[in-house]
Amino acid sequence: MAFTHQHLLGLEGLSRDEILYLIDQAGQFKEISERDIKKVPTLRGKTVVSLFYEASTRTRTSFEIAAKRLSADYVTIASSTSSSTKGETLLDTARNIAAMRPDCLVIRHHASGAPHFLAKRIDCPVVNAGDGAHEHPTQALLDLLTIRDHLGRLDDLSVSIVGDIVHSRVTRSNVHALRALGARVRLVGPPTLLPPETAAWGEVHHDLRSGIRNADVIMMLRLQRERQGRNFLPSLDEYSRYFCLNRAALALARPNAVVLHPGPINRGVEIASDVADGAASLIMDQVTNGVAVRMAILFLLTSRVRQALTEAPPVAIEEPQPERLRRRAV
Numbered sequence: 001m002a003f004t005h006q007h008l009l010g011l012e013g014l015s016r017d018e019i020l021y022l023i024d025q026a027g028q029f030k031e032i033s034e035r036d037i038k039k040v041p042t043l044r045g046k047t048v049v050s051l052f053y054e055a056s057t058r059t060r061t062s063f064e065i066a067a068k069r070l071s072a073d074y075v076t077i078a079s080s081t082s083s084s085t086k087g088e089t090l091l092d093t094a095r096n097i098a099a100m101r102p103d104c105l106v107i108r109h110h111a112s113g114a115p116h117f118l119a120k121r122i123d124c125p126v127v128n129a130g131d132g133a134h135e136h137p138t139q140a141l142l143d144l145l146t147i148r149d150h151l152g153r154l155d156d157l158s159v160s161i162v163g164d165i166v167h168s169r170v171t172r173s174n175v176h177a178l179r180a181l182g183a184r185v186r187l188v189g190p191p192t193l194l195p196p197e198t199a200a201w202g203e204v205h206h207d208l209r210s211g212i213r214n215a216d217v218i219m220m221l222r223l224q225r226e227r228q229g230r231n232f233l234p235s236l237d238e239y240s241r242y243f244c245l246n247r248a249a250l251a252l253a254r255p256n257a258v259v260l261h262p263g264p265i266n267r268g269v270e271i272a273s274d275v276a277d278g279a280a281s282l283i284m285d286q287v288t289n290g291v292a293v294r295m296a297i298l299f300l301l302t303s304r305v306r307q308a309l310t311e312a313p314p315v316a317i318e319e320p321q322p323e324r325l326r327r328r329a330v
Ligand code: CP
Pocket: 055, 056, 057, 058, 059, 060, 130, 139, 262, 263, 264
């Protein structure tokens, strides 16, 4: 199995084997970040450009750290300091960046479909770092890697996703992947935060207790108030009274259940501090694994371009293996 796509735009449509391959690849990169000298020459000479039209702490930083640990040159552009403030369109910005011959473009955009739009129009691998309420594929991959690290499996899982489902790209990517992996998915939240299509994704619950009872994994979501153009909730107090994950609620899940949250967290709104910081919480492990996932994605996508540019014949060519490359520290 290999990952033969030119871009990583989403997890929708990827097969179980492709998803497991990406997680396996990411798992192989984890060790580099535990070294004293956290750098290998794998992507020396490659250039990665990131274009962020939305705020980010984890995703933007971990893509940068991932690229630098692989020795790629990394250029980051924030929309607030780019010529988009002078009226330049997204496509013109991307075409100008592509004209400088980067090896990969990482984009976060508030419009669903923005990475897909660019991928059809520029000659460069595109990675979706979160597009509107659509997908956040690297987040779901790091979630799955974290679950597997801690539960030892991705088979036969009962996963409850709780909160602001309607605005959540993290949910959509996770649902695509979890369904491909055969997990039982529950979507939990007030009716105003559950779009009608969720009924096709899994069991819908409007009660936190029934939604997380006997779950192996609880994924809590941030209440995305910046995307809520109208009132979805009577009040934050009422939301937290019914949907905040506290220790009493967590006790309803399986004894070894794990708690994930993509961050940033709203303490006391969707998750109590003692749960966020407690033994079941994998939130910091998710962040750590984000670097490995992004190393794997940058490695796979830029290696494929190198093959194409050297006009490799359409037969299986051994890709540089991370195990071998990572031993050659710079
Ligand atoms: N999980 C996530 O996407 O966080 P950031 O918005 O900080 O990147």
